Amino acid sequence: MIPRPGQRLSSERTGNRMDGAGYRTGVLGALVLLIAAGVGGASAVPGSVRGASEPPAGLTGQFLVATDELTDPRFVRTVVYVIHHDAGGAMGLIVNRPMGETSVADLLGGLGLDGKGVNGEILIHYGGPVEPAQGFVLHTTDYAIEGTQVVKDGIAVTSQPEILRAIGTGTGPRKSLFALGYAGWSSGQLEGEIKAGAWVVVPADEALVFDEQYEKKWERAMARRTINL
Numbered sequence: 753m754i755p756r757p758g759q760r761l762s763s764e765r766t767g768n769r770m771d772g773a774g775y776r777t778g779v780l781g782a783l784v785l786l787i788a789a790g791v792g793g794a795s796a797v798p799g800s801v802r803g804a805s806e807p808p809a810g811l812t813g814q815f816l817v818a819t820d821e822l823t824d825p826r827f828v829r830t831v832v833y834v835i836h837h838d839a840g841g842a843m844g845l846i847v848n849r850p851m852g853e854t855s856v857a858d859l860l861g862g863l864g865l866d867g868k869g870v871n872g873e874i875l876i877h878y879g880g881p882v883e884p885a886q887g888f889v890l891h892t893t894d895y896a897i898e899g900t901q902v903v904k905d906g907i908a909v910t911s912q913p914e915i916l917r918a919i920g921t922g923t924g925p926r927k928s929l930f931a932l933g934y935a936g937w938s939s940g941q942l943e944g945e946i947k948a949g950a951w952v953v954v955p956a957d958e959a960l961v962f963d964e965q966y967e968k969k970w971e972r973a974m975a976r977r978t979i980n981l
Contacts, residue, residue, distance in 0.1 A: 810837035811942075813904025815956040816844060817973045822950040826881045829970045832935050832951075833890065833961055835903050842937040845888055845909075847929060847961055848969035849878040856920030863913055870920030879931025888931050889915050890961060895925035906958055927962040952977045 816832040832844040853875045857867035879888060893908045895918065900910045918924035937945070945951055954976035963969060 811842065811953060812837045813907070813956060815954045815960075815973050815976075816942075816946075816951045817954055817970065817977070819949055819952060821948070822945075827935070831960075831969050831973045832880070833903075833907075833956055835890075835901070835909050837942070839939060841939050842942045844935045845879040845890060845929075845931045846877065846935060847890070847931075848966045850966050851876045851878050851932075856916060860913070860916060860920070863916075865913060865917065867920070870917060871922075872920055874916070874919070874930050877929060877931040879933045880935030882934050882936045884933035886933065887911065888934065889919075889925075889928050890931070891915070891925035891928035892958065892962075893925075905956075907956075907961060927958065929962055954978075 811834045814834050816834060818827050818830045822828065830846045831848045833847050834842060834844040836843045853873045855873050857870045859874060860867040860870060889910045891908055891910060893902055893906050895915070896908065897910065897912060897914055899912050900908050902908045915924060919928060946953065952974070954973055960969065960972060963972070
């Protein structure tokens with residue numbers, strides 16, 4: 753799996769830079785530590801994420817939106833895009849917690865890969881508390897390599913570092929979001945949290961997954977909930 757970033761992987765390839773240097777400092781230091789430690793990765797998304805030929809199950813391809821009942825600081829007001837859900841458990845990526853950015857070339861260099869001809873920066877997102885050294889790219893399905901997993905409705909996930917070079921050379925997906933770590937639930941755990949009122953489930957789409965107005969994502973996602981009278 754990818755342990756870190758390349759060109760800004762949020763929204764359009766040439767999207768706006770993230771405002772505020774405060775986000776960058778601690779995150780980039782952490783990335784340096786990951787690189788120094790030689791953190792590598794597997795060649796596929798952890799768990800049993802379904803391939804392009806298999807239909808999504810359960811809540812796959814939908815948003816989990818944290819309610820005010822969820823006070824765990826790791827998930828307060830988060831929006832999680834579910835990339836896999838079945839009877840065995842669930843896995844998702846938080847899409848509204850940007851942390852900082854770095855250059856694609858530096859990222860590739862830290863991975864021991866050639867950064868020649870690579871341009872741009874990548875925005876790093878907090879994807880969740882599980883395996884924080886592993887990287888994932890949510891992206892549009894106009895890009896695919898071996899191991900790319902189509903999730904639903906034109907959105908896919910890739911965890912091989914080749915996608916970073918593609919993004920840095922302008923041959924990557926039209927829209928993308930890079931995340932470190934993920935959120936995971938064992939069998940029945942997520943269902944229990946939803947029943948307890950910690951999460952609401954709402955429809956997800958490309959526009960909101962890759963929207964760069966991060967501070968508004970939670971409100972926009974929450975507005976999609978259906979109120980049963």
